[in-house]
Amino acid sequence: MSVKECTHHKNKSKKLFRKLFAGFLILAFIVLLTFLITWAILQPRKPRFTLQDATIYSFNVSAPILLSSNFQVTISSHNPNDRIGVYYDKLDVFASYKNQQITYFTAIQPVYQGHKDNNVWSPFVYGTNVPVAPYNGASLTQDQSNGQISLIIKINGRVRWRVGRFISGRYHIHVSCPAYIPFGNKLNSAIPGIVVGTGIKYQLANRCSVNV
Structure with a gap:
């Protein structure tokens, strides 16, 4: 039983x-x-970033392969979505040269970007006696003497999406902005500089690639 x-x-x-x-x-x-x-229905699209300008205050390569630099960049961000807002929870800006980071991280304050809104940031990007690879140090010196250096201004961080009251989890965002910086008054410099205090400002207006 x-x-x-x-x-x-x-x-x-x-x-x-x-x-x-x-x-x-x-x-x-x-x-x-x-x-x-x-x-x-919402058809979400990634934010659009543009590197508007760069103001160079110092950029010096010294032995033994150390780089000291100080410049300010202006970066704009546009939210192309009609119904989706973006929370930028964490954004770090830095410069790289031939896939090597050559400045410290500069943090951007967290901000919310509404529908179709724009944000503009002007962080200082700098580094003091930052070690660089020997081949990069030699290449930097050569590029500077030639009158132009090709850098990549990068932004790494985390974002969240907002639809009405719903807020998504965090996603990694990676932004890469090409920056072709002229130095001095070389004849091959296609971008004229404007003296701003102790620095030289270059208008760039370069579109950035964005991966989320």
């Missing part, structure tokens, strides 16, 4: 588990379907 009761309870537990599992699958499918439909 006791064996029959145990079998009965066991079968009942299996049926309950199957119902709960089936209910969970249906709920997960509904949530996923709702998310996909909402995402398709």
